[in-house]
Every structure is written in C-alpha cells, then in structure tokens.
Amino acid sequence: MKVMIVEDEMLLAMELESEVEMAGHQVTGTAMNREKARDLMEAQRPDFAFVDVHLQDGQTGIDVGRDLASKGIPYVFVSGNIKKIPKGFAGALGAIEKPYTVNGMKNALSYISAIVVGDEDVAPPASLVLADDV
Structure with a gap:
C-alpha cells in the first residue's frame, strides 16, 4: 500500500514513516502543509494517508482530508x-489520538490495510476511533 503522511512535527512524521515501512508499505512522501500535501497527491496518488489536523499553515489538515476524500483516497x-x-470526520475512516503507542499504530495500520483492500470483516483496534462511533 502506498501511504502519504501529512504531519508538521518532523520527529512524529519520521516515526510514523518508519512504522509504515516496517509494516511492509511504501511511504510516497511527507507533507507539512496543505500545499505540499496537494502536490504529493498529484505527483504520486497514495492508496491511503495519515493526516494531522494542525499543520504548519494552521488547522488545514481538515482541508487536506476533504481534498483526499474528494479524490476517493481513504485517510x-x-x-x-x-x-x-468536525462531525462526520470530514470523510475520514476515523482518528488515532496522539500520543499513540507503536503497538496501537501497528494494529491500526493492519486494520486500515485490510479495509483499503476491501476486507470489511476485520474488527477495528482500540487505538482507532471510527467516524461511525462519534
């Protein structure tokens, strides 16, 4: 799975990138603001994205999420x-609250991978708050 990371805290982005790659996925790029995220979406369409709400240019992660949703990219x-x-999670599958554990992120990534490939019969991990649950 090709994964885009939208996170303005470099250490968190690097940690998440490492976790994604250790799980056998490819990181297409990391964006720290909405403009860079749009550029990455166009350059290499990801299969999935992790998006922080607050980025370098403010609360634009929600807008990035809406951009992803409009292109049919789960995040x-x-x-x-x-x-x-926002209510309805702006089209997101759900949310992972920081600080998260490595194990919690690994479990969430396994669930997300299954959902992206169409396996609807997997149970969500406790680390992932689903949009339907709010």
Whole structure:
C-alpha cells in the first residue's frame, strides 16, 4: 500500500514513516502543509494517508482530508485533540489520538490495510476511533 503522511512535527512524521515501512508499505512522501500535501497527491496518488489536523499553515489538515476524500483516497486523522475534528470526520475512516503507542499504530495500520483492500470483516483496534462511533 502506498501511504502519504501529512504531519508538521518532523520527529512524529519520521516515526510514523518508519512504522509504515516496517509494516511492509511504501511511504510516497511527507507533507507539512496543505500545499505540499496537494502536490504529493498529484505527483504520486497514495492508496491511503495519515493526516494531522494542525499543520504548519494552521488547522488545514481538515482541508487536506476533504481534498483526499474528494479524490476517493481513504485517510485517518492523527491528532492530539480529536475533538477538533468536525462531525462526520470530514470523510475520514476515523482518528488515532496522539500520543499513540507503536503497538496501537501497528494494529491500526493492519486494520486500515485490510479495509483499503476491501476486507470489511476485520474488527477495528482500540487505538482507532471510527467516524461511525462519534
């Protein structure tokens, strides 16, 4: 699975990139703001994205999410405050709250991978708050 990471905290982005690659997926790029995220979407369409709500250019992660949803690209918000995510999660599958554990992220990534390939019979991990649950 090709994964795009939208995160303005470089250490968190690098950690997430490492976890994605250790799980056998390819990171297509990392964006720290909405413009860079749009450029990455156009250059290499990802199969999935992790999106922080607050980026270098403000609360634009929600807009990035809407951009992804408009292109049919599934994504999950990764945020320190999931209460800032709008009702309906702006088209996201769900959210992972920071700080997250490596094991929690690994379980979420396994679930997301299954969903992206069409396996609807997997149970979501506790680390992932589904949009339908709010």
